[in-house]
Amino acid sequence: MSHDGVQGSVLDLVGNTPLVRLRRLTAGLAAQVLVKLEYLNPGGSVKDRAALEMVRAAEAAGLLRPGSTIVEGTSGNTGTGLAQAAAVLGYRCLVVLPNTVAVEKVDVLRAYGAEIVQTRSNLPREHPEHVMNLATRLAAERPGGWLAHQYDNPANPAAHRRTTGPEIWAQTGGxxxxxxxxxxxxxxxxxxxxxxxxxxxxxxxVVGADPATSVYHGGDGSPFLVEAAGHYRHPDTAADVWPLSYDPAVVDRIEAIPDRESVLTTRRLAAEEGILVGGSSGLAVAAALRTARGLGADATVVAILPDSGRAYLSKYHSTDWLRRTGFLDGDRPDLLAERIPDRAVVTVTPDTTLRAATELAAEVGDAQPVLPVVLAGRSPRFPTAGSEILGALDVPRLRAGLVPGDPDAAITVPPGAPVTVGTGETVAEALARTAGADVLHVLRDGRLAGVLTRASLTARPLQRS
Known part of the structure; x- marks a missing residue:
């Protein structure tokens, strides 16, 4: 509680974030587009609201007591909100994270005193080491452990019905x-x-903003590069369980936004509007700009910007990362397009049989040195192959019958992470960064777009008409 302008604790600052009108990104639009700056919450994201609501509800229900440990599986922001609340209220906090989250989020959680457990991101929902399964088990094992479980906790949407919605209504005058x-x-x-x-x-x-491959709007469920949004489905997941916190009936339609559009919009927000935010904010603004097109001057579009760009300085706001993942390449010759003919990369998945892989290798011939093994995609060919590249099978060895194994059994994925380069890197940058690698997997928008040999990288670019 505040008294004479002094807050009782940092938790009293959660909510009441401002709305700001976009000016440069909306050039040519009649409708006004307003953005709600949720990174101005004290923990740096919209998840402060749900975290505090869940903690207060658990206290009221007697589920949190002195000495309790708050446990959650999260991509980072909810964990930060819970760790902040735990620090103020005297609880311990244990956060389970996928190993793909930005390093800044991990550092912030440690600063709040949270215990961190990281696990693989590319696991099916039923796997015991899946983020939520691991968090559930650790909460049960820890004396006084309480699992926040934001995905199914009714306090999560209740926080926004109580605070975020009324704020937007009041700030826009209805x-x-x-x-x-x-x-x-x-x-x-x-x-x-x-x-x-x-x-x-x-x-x-109500318009949902969703990564292009997220299953919420009917995407194929393959990995996407925007954190804290969308719904990924591992190909081995038996039952695709959606969060109880999400009521699809509230949403009138969904805009499916490719990762590149989200990432480049994120960068434009910083460079043209002075608003430094994360990729999920770029996703929301890209969808808001689409929504605003065709609307009249009497329309007011409000987009919620979930978190700060300071949590992603090593990702969306890093030129080096953007070039290595192939998001930033419009100002340079495309590393891939100049060196191989226009065609989709041929891939296999872990369940492809050795016989099928051998047949594909014969078809590919000398066009590809390897068959990449990808986590997601429709085997044997999928133009936008999965961003999770698990390994690669040597095409010449397959064609020569030198790969051992039962022809009708699934392939054995070779050990070791494949070497990747981005379409936005120069030849010199790619060669210097991948010294010793003979085969290079090329990424565009973070997804596999082709395969080059070291020799083909240094060869004269193709002459195109």
Whole structure:
């Protein structure tokens, strides 16, 4: 509680974030686009709201007591909100993270005193080391452990029905016509959207922003590079369970946004609007700009920007990372397009049989030195192959019958991580960074786009008409 302008604790600062009008990114649009800067919460993200609501609800229910440990599986932001609350309220905090989250998030959690356990990101939902399964087990094993479980905790959407929705309605004077929000656990869009629809008598349109491969809008479920949004489905997952925090009935439609559009919009927000945010914010703004096109001057589109770009300085705001992953390449000759003919890379998946892989190798011939083994994709050919490259099978050895194994059994994935380069790197940069590697997997927008040999990288580029 505040007294004479002094807050009782940092938790009293959660919520009441400002709305800001976009000016340069909206050039040519009649509708106004407003963004809600959730990174101005004290923990740096919209997840401060749900984290605090879940903790307070658990205290009221007697689930959290002195000495308790708050446990959660998260991509980082909810963990930060919970760790912040734990630090203020005197609880311990244990956070389970996938090993793909930005390093800045890990450092922030450690600064708050959280215990961190990291696990692989590319595991099926039923695997015991999956983020949520591991968090559930650790909460049960830890004396006084309480699992926040944001995905199914009703306090998650309730936080946004109680705070975020009313704030937007008041800040716009009831003039909001469209809400745009990413869908991760679904709590933000469900709670905020439900409130705005109710208070407006159904006048507000709720638009979800979703990565292009997320299953929420019917994507193939393969990996995407925008953190804290979307729904990934491992190909070995038996039952695709959606969060109870997400009510699809609240959402009127979903805009599917490719990773490149999200990432480049994120960078434009910093460079043109002075708003430094993460990739899920770029996702939301890209969807908001699409939504605003064709609307009149009486429309007010509000997009929720979940977190700060300071949590992603090593990713979306790093020129080096963007070039290595092939997101930033428009200002340079394309490393891949100049060296191989236009065609889709031929891939296999871990369940491909040795016989099928051998037949593919015969078809490929000298066009590819290896058959990449990818986690996601429709075997044997998938133009936008999965971003999780697990290994590679040597094409000449396959063609010569030198790969041992049962022809009708699944292939054995060779050990060792394949070497990758990005379409945005120069030849000199790629060669210097991959010294000793003969085969290079080329990434565009973080996904496998082709395969080059070291020799082909140094060869004269193709002459195209």
């Amino acid at each position: 003039r909001v016509t469209h809400l745009v929000s990413g869908i991760g656990t679904g709590g933000t869009i469900t709670g905020t959207g439900a409130y705005l629809k109710e208070v407006s008598g159904g006048r507000v349109t």
